[in-house]
């Protein structure tokens with residue numbers, strides 16, 4: 001076998017494989033080993049998986065790839081579950097990124113688990129996490145909400161349901177709707193909320209736009225973004241109560257020097273380090 005893949009002895013079970021979200025080299029050696037070794041291969045898009053295997057020199061070695069996607073789940077699942085019942089290793093890859101994350105795989109996992117078969121993850125790229133990594137928004141708490149519904153009314157209700165969530169909100173959105181979604185979000189969360197649009201990550205036209213919801217909407221109207229998009233909405237300042245911040249500062253000061261305590265709490269809540277330092281001095285004076 002050429003390339004980096006090694007044939008390995010795989011325990012029977014269902015393996016969910018993460019695949020690249022753009023750059024074909026964002027694949028783990030373990031995923032390549034599993035692709036080379038699984039007795040049964042299944043994919044959301046069989047051609048795409050074959051291409052990926054070709055790129056990395058993994059041969060099919062006589063195996064077929066079973067199609068398993070949103071439209072054939074009920075018909076295709078029994079085949080995969082039968083293979084698991086026969087003690088085989090079954091590997092599944094979705095189109096891109098991690099299966100199950102805004103992609104097929106959940107029902108298959110659920111049924112495999114219910115039937116008592118082992119389920120394994122071969123983790124790797126997830127667009128939501130790649131976007132969070134480059135966004136520069138708080139990452140101590142984040143909520144992945146997937147794709148908002150297409151219909152405008154349902155999308156508004158969907159965003160409204162998310163308005164009390166604390167932390168960074170991560171959405172997947174189509175380029176055709178992103179400007180409108182930013183406008184709806186501005187109406188619900190406030191136009192001055194920090195937001196980030198990350199598109200085509202790991203690909204040739206990778207781009208990250210940062211601003212407020214209002215600014216990003218304007219930017220998308222003036223220069224419509226193309227390709228695959230992750231939208232991130234940062235914390236609103238009203239989400240963090242001063243009491244909560246002060247309690248965190250008091251606690252951090254029991255462990256750290258004031259300078260470091262102020263830095264830690266400022267990063268955690270995205271508030272001013274200087275203000276915290278001043279408040280810390282006052283608290284020290286009071287005690």
Ligand code: SAM
Nearest residue numbers: 021097098101103126127172173200201228229
């Ligand atoms: N399973 C994938 C994952 O782990 O992220 C997500 C699949 S979902 C059907 C496809 C959506 O993910 C795209 O519409 C876009 O919102 C996001 N996405 C996928 N690849 C991306 C990339 N390279 N850059 C930005 N967003 C991406």
